Amino acid sequence: MQRDPRADITQCCGILFFAIAGSHPVTLLDCEERKPHQRPESQKALAKHPDDLLAKVNGIFDRAFGTQIDYRWQSIPELQQTLIDCISTNQKACNAEKYIARIFNKVSTSSDYARRQSFKILAQQLNKELYNMSKTVAGELGEGFGTIHNRMYFKSRDFELINIDWAELRFSEGHGITNAVSPNDFFPKFTGYATGNELVLLAEVNGEKVELLRTPLSDEPDLTTLGERLRLFYLEGVKKLIGA
Incomplete structure (x- = not known):
């Protein structure tokens, strides 16, 4: 379905997958019916990300690599907003570490x-x-x-x-x-x-x-x-x- 713009969105997700996991998606399903992000080598690379971020990223690829195009990402704005949410999640994780440091500093420097x-x-x-x-x-x-x-x-x-x-x-x-x-x-x-x-x-x-x-x-x-x-x-x- 090369003339369907939804196929282009899937291709963009494939590029995103390569950028994150370092491997080519190649096929939607392998011989064991695993999607690209579900394969052992990919999971090892993706596991480097925090759990809450990884859950959102896996959700993006679950939909991107669906076998039926009607259930994949249907528009760029929809995918874009989901990616923005992922960035926000990652920033919150960084903020959490900052909050811990600030709380510890406040407690440890207390006069009491x-x-x-x-x-x-x-x-x-x-x-x-x-x-x-x-x-x-x-x-x-x-x-x-x-x-x-x-x-x-x-x-x-x-x-x-x-x-x-x-x-x-x-x-x-x-x-x-x-x-x-x-x-x-x-x-x-x-x-x-x-x-x-x-x-x-x-x-x-x-x-x-x-x-x-x-x-x-x-x-x-x-x-x-x-x-x-x-x-x-x-x-x-x-x-x-x-x-x-």
Whole structure:
């Protein structure tokens, strides 16, 4: 149908295909009834484009290489608008990367960002120390003693999943000790909160609060001293619990 202008539009799409994929369309369908853009060598070349753009490009070729000319592109303006939409999609993909960079820059340069990051790291460290000390003391007390926690810990990275109230810069966790013959558990609530440039760690049992640690947000906490206080805190709590 060489005198049909729609055949010329198909030829233009063939040139576009060659420019993008680097191979000649040759035939509309190969021996396995695959259109030019569906063949392995073509798919490899086209796969270099972003998924959202590739979907639109494949859609253009799906229609361009149809076996029935009545279902191909029928006019240049129609094809032109679709190509413009493809360019817009590609520009949006580039803009998305720019948006990510701008968002990251805004967050990372925020005056409160460093403080929040320091609080998060300290909270994770302290939560792990609380968990480990409860296990250590339970082990020291021997048979019949175990631990109880406000959530399950299956691997070391679970300590990083601590829930933080970012508005208040505060976290709360529970790590306690159980005894097989006691109907109650020694299950204190630990709360850490930021005040000024420090993080304060409190333990609360039956409404009574004990300060266990006060450390600068920008420095490493004294985990040795904290460990000693925690060990004594747990032992005193269990002693009262069983009436020893």
